[in-house]
Amino acid sequence: MKLLRRAGALSLDDRLTGLAEAADLAEGRLDAGAVAGARSVVSRAGVRRSLSVDHTAVALAGATGSGKSSLFNLLSGTGLATVGVTRPTTSTAQAALWEGAGAGPLLDWLEIPRRHEVPADGEAAGLILLDLPDHDSIELAHRLEVDRLVELVDLLVWVLDPQKYADAAVHERYLRPLARHRGVMVVVLNQIDRLTPAAAERCLKDLRRLLDEDGLAGVPLVGVSARTGAGLPELRSLLASRVADRRSWATRLAADVGTAADTLLRASGGAGGQAPEASADGTARALTAALAEAAGVPVVVEAVAKAHRHRSVAATGWPPTRWIRRLRPDPLRRLRLGSAETQGSGGLVGRTSIPVATAVQRSRMDTAIREAAGAASVGLPAPWAAAVRQAARSHGDELEDGLDRAVATASLGAARRPAWWRVAGLAQWAVTAAMLAGGLWLLGLLGMDYLRLPQPYLPTAGELPWPTALLVGGAVLGLVIALLCRGIAWLGGRRRARRAGRALRANVDRVARELVLAPVSEELSRYRRFTEAVTAARDGDGDRSPAGT
Known part of the structure; x- marks a missing residue:
């Protein structure tokens, strides 16, 4: 059943949808009683709308001795209600029905066992008049039934009398809390025949003042x-x-929705505005920096530079001493990075050997997470701010493994071998070959001299014999090439380390956003949706009533 609405107001259907959504979003964040109350209203509205909308259930409620039962008898034209003066006489609610056909399911839902049909006079067709027990009864069961x-x-219809119309019990327990329901309330001051006309007028004016103070301005007040x-x-x-009018039931439901929405809003800490953005850039950068330090990014960056220099020396160093470098461990392989060691079966990423975060690094990481949550929750009501802080830590158990995977899967560029390594390596082998040739030449000359054989022609390079030039020149040139390659490798290592640092920090930033900032952003989005939903549920006053069709 679609409910119509006045211009500028949401329909009752929309408000009920908003209340149901607000209750779902508030689950686990706000007071469980407020959430349960909102869901109860949604459920109750669904049941009431499915029952007879052609009948209006009107309840006469009042204190002991207010004349409520007498008024019930007069309005119904019967003597069904037992009339008492000083003690409760109504123990169970009973109903008088004008044209009661079709009212059975509604009365079953109201749990009214005593039902009496009275002749319909046309104007009252569809009225179900209930006589309730006294709200101040000494019997607890009576008060619970009310x-x-x-x-x-x-x-x-609240029936008051001149003696107890200002009683705090009825005002504080019922009238004031039902201020949103002023559209479905009528107040009756009974027993005015006991007063002079002037006194009755004064009582009505004083009661009007009390009702206005209770937030019930505009509620009809009738002296009878x-x-x-x-x-x-x-x-x-x-x-x-x-x-x-056939719309009191819808007005009542609208007021119930508004009251439940008010309760949710109070549980939320009051009126809320727009939630802040998930995190400022500065806070996000600080979080990434702290997580990068805890993940060992500085250690890996330094290892990338050292690994590049290590491998460069192994590829371009002086061949006679190059093998010594290969005896040293590779800095990246020692961390189980930059090789197939980090890949498990099926392409799964294995654990690295990066040293675990120190206590100081963990403290900085925790501080950064708290600051990120704090910056995101600025201006939020306390329950939602607490939910944001909890969301920031919701993936704390996954953070360490996530950071380790981020480092292990980062593209460090360590596997790429620069082309100049091959050129330098060939040059080193060439000068080493020349050095060996010069050494063998000199050994041959030494042997011929030892055997007293005639010395062959010995070409020279200026004053220096070629064998000596080849031996000494090859050794010196090999050392020079090695030193030059070391310098180039040092520069290349710094460049690779910078690139690796950017790749590592990008991966760490992704982990920070997935495991810390994304849950925070989702919680902020949840708060925004809650605010929109509860605002939709509160749309209109308690007495603004959409009509049913």
Whole structure:
């Protein structure tokens, strides 16, 4: 059933949808009682709308001795209710029905066992008049029955008397909390026949003042006498108009929705504005920096530079001493990075051997997470700020493994061998070959001299014999090439380390956003959606009533 709405107001359907969504979003964040109350209203509204909308359940509620039962008998034209003066006489609610056909399911839902059908007079067709137990009864069961039906009936008629109309019990327990329900309330001051006309006028004015203070401005106030019948035609006309309107049930549900939304909003810490953005750039950078330090990014960056120099020396160093370098461990392989060692079966990433974070690094990481959550929750009500802080730590158990995977899967560029390594390596082998040739040449000359053989022609390079030039020149040139390659390798290592640092920090930033900032952002989005939903549920005043069709 689609409910119509006045211009500028949301329909009851939309408000119920908003309340249901707000309750779902508030689950686990706000007071469980407020959430359960909102869901109860949504459920109750669904049941009430499925029952007869052509009948209006009107309850007469009042204190002991207020004349409520007498008024019930007069309005129904029966003597069904037992009348008492000083003690409760109504123990169970009973109903008088005008044209009761089709009202059975509604009365079953209200749990009204005593039902009496009275002749319909046309104007009151569809009226179900209930006589409730006294709300101040000494019997707990009576008070509980009143409280139950006050939450369910479509229209409430509060019957007060000149002696107890200002009683705090009725004002503080019922009237004031039901301020949003002023559109489905009528207040009756009974027994005015006991007062002079002037005194009755003063009582009505004072009661009007009290009702206004309770937030019930505009609620109809009627002075009646169940003994003389004074004011009874006005009350009958008022009830008949409400019944004929056929929308008190919807007005009641709208007020219930607004009250439940108010309760959720109070549990949330009051009116909330727009949630802040997930995290400022500065806070996100600080978080990434702290996580990068805890993940060992500085250690890996330094290892990339050292590994590049290590491998460069192994590829371009002086061949006679190059093998010594290969005896040293590779800095990246020692961390189980930059090789197939980090890849498990099926392409799964294995653990690295990066040293675990120190206590100081963990403290900095925790501080950065707290600051990120704090910056994101600025201006939020306390329950939602706590939820944001909890969301920031919701993946704490996954953070260490996530950071390790981020480092292990980062593209460090360590496997790429620069082309100049090959050129330098060939040059080193060439000068080494020349050095060996010069050495062998000199050994041959030495042997011929030892055997007293004639010395062959010995070419020279200026004053220096070629064998000596080849031996000494090859050794010196090999050392020079090695030193030059070391310098180039040092520069290349710094460049690779910078690139690796950027790749590592990008991976760490992704982990920070997935495991810390994304949950925070989701919680902020949840708060924004809650605010929108609860605002939709609160749309309109308690007495603004969409009509049913």
